[in-house]
Amino acid sequence: MRRIISILLENEPGALSRVIGLFSQRGYNIETLNVAPTEDLTLSRLTLTTTGDDKTMEQITKQLNKLVDVVKLVDLSEGAHIERDLMLIKVRASGAMRDEIKRTTDIFRGQIVDVGPNTYTIQLTGTGEKLDSFVAAMAEADILEVVRSGVAGISRGEKVLRL
Amino acid sequence: MELLSGGEMIAKALEDEGVEYIFGYPGGAVLHIYDALFKTSKVPHVLVRHEQAATHAADGYARATGKPGVVLVTSGPGATNAITGIATAYMDSIPMVVLSGQVATHLIGEDAFQETDMVGISRPIVKHSFMIRRAEDIPATIRKAFHIATTGRPGPVVIDIPKDCTRPDAKFEYHYPETVKLRSYAPAQRGHTGQIRKAAKLLLSAKRPVIYAGGGVILGESSELLTRLARKLNYPVTNTLMGLGAYPATDRQFLGMLGMHGFYEANMAMHHSDVILAVGARFDDRVTNTVSRFCPGAKIIHIDIDPTSISKTVAADIPIVGPVQSVLEDLLDILESLQEKDPKQPDTAALGRWWQQIDEWRAKHGLWTGRRYGESDRIMPQQVIESLYRVTGGDAYVTSDVGQHQMFAAQYYKFDKPRRWINSGGLGTMGFGLPAAMGVKLAFPDMEVACVTGEGSIQMNIQELSTCKQYSTPIKIINLRNNYLGMVKQWQDMQYEGRYAMSTYEDSLPDFMKLVESYGHVGIQVTRLEELDQRMEEAFAMKDRLVFLDIFIDPMEHVYPMHVAPNGAMKDMWLSKNERT
Numbered sequence: 068m069r070r071i072i073s074i075l076l077e078n079e080p081g082a083l084s085r086v087i088g089l090f091s092q093r094g095y096n097i098e099t100l101n102v103a104p105t106e107d108l109t110l111s112r113l114t115l116t117t118t119g120d121d122k123t124m125e126q127i128t129k130q131l132n133k134l135v136d137v138v139k140l141v142d143l144s145e146g147a148h149i150e151r152d153l154m155l156i157k158v159r160a161s162g163a164m165r166d167e168i169k170r171t172t173d174i175f176r177g178q179i180v181d182v183g184p185n186t187y188t189i190q191l192t193g194t195g196e197k198l199d200s201f202v203a204a205m206a207e208a209d210i211l212e213v214v215r216s217g218v219a220g221i222s223r224g225e226k227v228l229r230l
Numbered sequence: 231m232e233l234l235s236g237g238e239m240i241a242k243a244l245e246d247e248g249v250e251y252i253f254g255y256p257g258g259a260v261l262h263i264y265d266a267l268f269k270t271s272k273v274p275h276v277l278v279r280h281e282q283a284a285t286h287a288a289d290g291y292a293r294a295t296g297k298p299g300v301v302l303v304t305s306g307p308g309a310t311n312a313i314t315g316i317a318t319a320y321m322d323s324i325p326m327v328v329l330s331g332q333v334a335t336h337l338i339g340e341d342a343f344q345e346t347d348m349v350g351i352s353r354p355i356v357k358h359s360f361m362i363r364r365a366e367d368i369p370a371t372i373r374k375a376f377h378i379a380t381t382g383r384p385g386p387v388v389i390d391i392p393k394d395c396t397r398p399d400a401k402f403e404y405h406y407p408e409t410v411k412l413r414s415y416a417p418a419q420r421g422h423t424g425q426i427r428k429a430a431k432l433l434l435s436a437k438r439p440v441i442y443a444g445g446g447v448i449l450g451e452s453s454e455l456l457t458r459l460a461r462k463l464n465y466p467v468t469n470t471l472m473g474l475g476a477y478p479a480t481d482r483q484f485l486g487m488l489g490m491h492g493f494y495e496a497n498m499a500m501h502h503s504d505v506i507l508a509v510g511a512r513f514d515d516r517v518t519n520t521v522s523r524f525c526p527g528a529k530i531i532h533i534d535i536d537p538t539s540i541s542k543t544v545a546a547d548i549p550i551v552g553p554v555q556s557v558l559e560d561l562l563d564i565l566e567s568l569q570e571k572d573p574k575q576p577d578t579a580a581l582g583r584w585w586q587q588i589d590e591w592r593a594k595h596g597l598w599t600g601r602r603y604g605e606s607d608r609i610m611p612q613q614v615i616e617s618l619y620r621v622t623g624g625d626a627y628v629t630s631d632v633g634q635h636q637m638f639a640a641q642y643y644k645f646d647k648p649r650r651w652i653n654s655g656g657l658g659t660m661g662f663g664l665p666a667a668m669g670v671k672l673a674f675p676d677m678e679v680a681c682v683t684g685e686g687s688i689q690m691n692i693q694e695l696s697t698c699k700q701y702s703t704p705i706k707i708i709n710l711r712n713n714y715l716g717m718v719k720q721w722q723d724m725q726y727e728g729r730y731a732m733s734t735y736e737d738s739l740p741d742f743m744k745l746v747e748s749y750g751h752v753g754i755q756v757t758r759l760e761e762l763d764q765r766m767e768e769a770f771a772m773k774d775r776l777v778f779l780d781i782f783i784d785p786m787e788h789v790y791p792m793h794v795a796p797n798g799a800m801k802d803m804w805l806s807k808n809e810r811t
Contacts, residue, residue, distance in 0.1 A: 077414060081349055081361065092354045122541070129538040135358040135378065138414040230413070 069098070070124055071143040071150055071220045073228055074113040074131065078104055082136035086113065089134065095119065095127050099152070099195070099217035107230075110138065114219050116195075139228055147223040153190070153216040154198045155180070159209035160187040168208055175201045186211065194218075234404040236365035236396035237266030240329065241273070243372040246406040249273050249300050251291060251672055253284040257304025258344060259331025262396035264302075276672065276701055279693040281308050283665035285315020286691070289324050290666030293652045294627055295673045296451065298325035298379050305331040306344030309390075310351065314659060316386045317355040321656025322472060323449055325384035327375045328352075334394040335363070348390045357385030365395040366402045377410040382417025383536040384449055417535060421552030421560060429507070429531040429548045430564040434572075436505035437580035438527075438587075439465045442488065445472030445655070446510015446534060448648040450554035453477065456509060459562055464581060466588055468496040470511050471640055472655040479644035480624075485588065486597060489517040490793045491637040494595035494803060494811075497791065499588055500525055501801035508532045510554045513544040514656070523799035533557050595791070595805055597641055608784035609759045611635065611710050615642035618680060618708055621766045626678040627652060627670045631663035631687030634716035637789040639682040661690030664707065668694060671703040678770060679705045685739055686715045695749040698776050706769050707778045709742065712785035720788045724804075742780045751776040 076082050083102060090097050095117060102113040117127060124142070131137050143150070160168050165187075172179060172189050175197070181188035191201055195218060202213065222228070234242060240263050244252065252275045256264045267275060278284040281303045288299025299319070303312045309330040319326045333342040349359045358378050360371050368391075375387040433439065447456050453476050460467045460483055467477040468488040477484055486493030488500055500506065506528045511517070513532075518524045521543050532539075532546035533554060540549040550557055569575060615638050618626070628643055629652040630636040636653055645651045652670060654662040667681040688709055698705065710716075718733040743753035752775045756765045762781070769777040794802040794810060804810045 081353075081359075084350070085353060088353050122545075126538065126542060133536070133538055135412065135415050 068120070068124075069116060069118050069144070071114060071116050071148065071218060072128065072131070073141050073143050073220055074115075074137055075105070075139040075228060075230070076102075076111045076113050077136040077138060078109050078111045079136060082111070083113070085134050085136055086131065089130055090117075093126070093130065095123065099215075101217035101219045110230075114143075114217070116218050138230065141222070141228045143220045143222060146226065148220055149223060150194055150218045150220040151192050152195045152198050152218050153192045154201070155188060155190055155214045156202070156205070156210065157186055157188045157212040158205060159185060159211060161185045164208055168205070171201075171204050175204070177201065231403045231405060233401040235262070235266065235398045235401055236368055236391075237262040237398060238270055239365070239368045239402065239404050240372065240391070240396065241266045241271040242404060243369050243406055244273050244300065245271060247372065247376050250297070251276055251288075251669075252300050252302050253278055253288045253291075253669065254302030255281050255284060255304065255308060257308045257331060259305035259333060259393045260302060260308075260329075260391075260396075262393065262398055263329070263331070263391070265398065266396070275302070276668075276697065278665065278697050280691065281311035282315050282661065283668075283691050283694045283697065285312050285319065285326070285328065286659075286662050286665035287669035287672075288326055289315060289319045289662075290629060290652055290669030291673050292319070292324050292326055292669075293666070294649050294670040296649065298327055298376060299669065301326065301328040303328070303330050304344065305333055305348070306346045308344075309346055309348040313351060313355070316352055316388065318654050318657045318659045318662060319386040320355045320357070322445060322654065323384050324386065325379040326386040327372075327379050328386060328388045330388060330390050332361070332390045332392040335392045336394070338392065348388060352388045355386070356388050357383075359388040359390065361390045362392060362395045365400060368395065369404060369406050373407050374410050374412065377412070378415065382415075418552045419556070421533065421550045421557035423560065425548055425550045426557060426560045427564055429550060430561055430568055432505055432529055432531060432548060433463065433507060434565065434568060434575040436465075437577055438502060438504045438584045439463070439576075440485075440499050440503040440506050441465050441467040441477075442470070442500065442506050442508045442511055443467060443473045443476045444470040444509065444511025445476075446554050447473055447476035448510075450510055450535065452510075452554045452558055453648040455555060455558040455562065457481075459558060459565075462562070462565065463576060465507075466499055466585070468492070468500065470514070470517060470655075471653070473511065474640060474651040475645035475648040478646040480646055487640055488800075489514075490519070491641065491789050491791065492517075493597050493641070494791050494805065495588055495591040497793075497800045497803060498591045500528075501799055502587075503528045506530045508546075509558070510534060512539040512542070515543070518544060519793045519795060519798045519800055519802065523797070525800060606784050607759075609756070609762060609781060611638045611712075611783045611787055612642050613759065613762065614708060614710060614781050614783065615639050615682070617762050617766045618682070619643050621763065621770050622678050622680065626650070626680050627667075627674065629653065629663045629667040629670060629679070629681045631681075631683040631690075632658045632660045632717075633684050633687060634720060634787075634789050635682050635684045635687075635710040637717075638710070641789075660687040663687060664691050664694050665697075667705040667707075668698055668701070668703045671705050672701065680708055681705055682708045682710065684710050684716060685713065685735070692745070695746060695751060695776070699750045702774070704772070704774050704776050707776070709778065709780045711780050711782050712787075713739065714785055716785075717789070723788065742778060746776070746778040751778060753778045753780060756781040
């Protein structure tokens, strides 16, 4: 089962490698990973998606909590939450495809953020699933490059992950 | 406030931390630190002959005393040589602080001479690690390192120190903090009372209980509490390899060690139990045999300070996260109040039947009730351990290396006290025994310290005979000499039709008598059973000499019992070369 784990991590050199190392060392999967400093510069917020059965997930969260650099951790998939992935996708846009791509982008509520004589760069945010659907819808187009941020997530309502 | 250089702050901080010995080896990146130690420090330093031995000696010291071991090595090869010892300590949860030199800050990342990414290399085998970036952080970092190494589930902590942070001309105000604040590190202080109450009720309802106690009982200084609990309930106790000594081995309620080479009665009792109280043990694969077939009728109570140990391999019915000591105290209190209300628990009739069953198992195949080993005109390895036990009155510190000799020592030396049995249980590190014995002897110079080893293991750190000479550590080395890598040979006998792939040395072994004499020690060779006890006594009579007993044993002997694998349960054992359960 897919899970989204969000972590407040000490913003220290080497902290990220401890998290990543734990996953490879113990044979767990990381599907996406997103990390950046928070408003408190001593902390980074890290969101990762992983898959595993309940026993594996229990071990993953316990092992992560055991790392001294992990300050706090939440499994967002346990409750209502919002997840967002950001994608930048560059496609060949010439001839009739230019209009077609524009229409599809509008349908997905994406934005064309860079226009060249023969290319469009489209920005799209949403769940991973939505981004996958957009890439599928672009099957006819010539996709030149795809870059995704990985899932960032937050709980709905009053529930917060902070010190 | 004193003004000190980085190097001097390290020397002073170790002193303030109450460190008794530093085990180490100098080199370019740590020369400032060594100079500061030389000029100012009151902490004695032990110069080993290889950095791996520094970590094992510090580890042996830590296991015997309960205090953290301290290691100082240089960058590059000094650091990488320490890795095996750090991993050994990590697997067995031994408190240790390793200070490693690093190239100067401006050289990091340039593949400088003797540069290696120590924080990176050691990451999977440390509890935590630090890289010093500013000299003024040194005292607080050292305090944090000792705090992390010694609290919660103990473990090794590495501090990597770039050379420029220790230079003598840059001085800083020195202040050693008394307390440590780490917002992301707070090991459990108490177990959950509700869970402990549930555990107490389940324990009292047991008809076929077993207490399964591991190294955590020793690390958590809870042997007495565990013994009180077991005696109060009259429940049988088995210890893991790491837990030997946690419960007195000569006690009637002790079933012996459990696991792959555990006692028949211990493994049988586990398999047939209805309630298992696991204390500071981690259901290691060398204990459980096939997990899916592990103790099918048992409800499991699991007490451990480390939540990751719980339900990692075997699911616990009642998990209790907390320090063994406080949890056992609470458990004893609750048991007492429950028994006051209902004195009929536990069911003494059922318990009587259970003991009767256990005694039948003991009589049938018990290790200590009869001679389970074969008869030959050669000295049997078990007889050597029995002789060692007799001559030392069962009161020695015994270190071991890894292999058959380790299992014979674990089976036949009856450890009645915690911290007396010192071996690499988790990582299984050959070469551990001699340097570990050195560390133990330095901690307890008036106690007997024996290193039970074999020709394979002893040669992995034999250079430490020189360190033993320099620091006068008169340990006794008991070499079970069979001219094979015995445990490898045993597996090759059992699973590879006796094809001894690379498990013999042919005629290449050194003359150990001459070898130890060249290091200034005493060698005694024993080839006949009749002279075994006498030679053993002679060795231990030489109080101030290191004696190497080279004892020629029957090379064909195997360690039994041995779990049947793969797909065996706890109860499935080979009891000799041709009998199995």
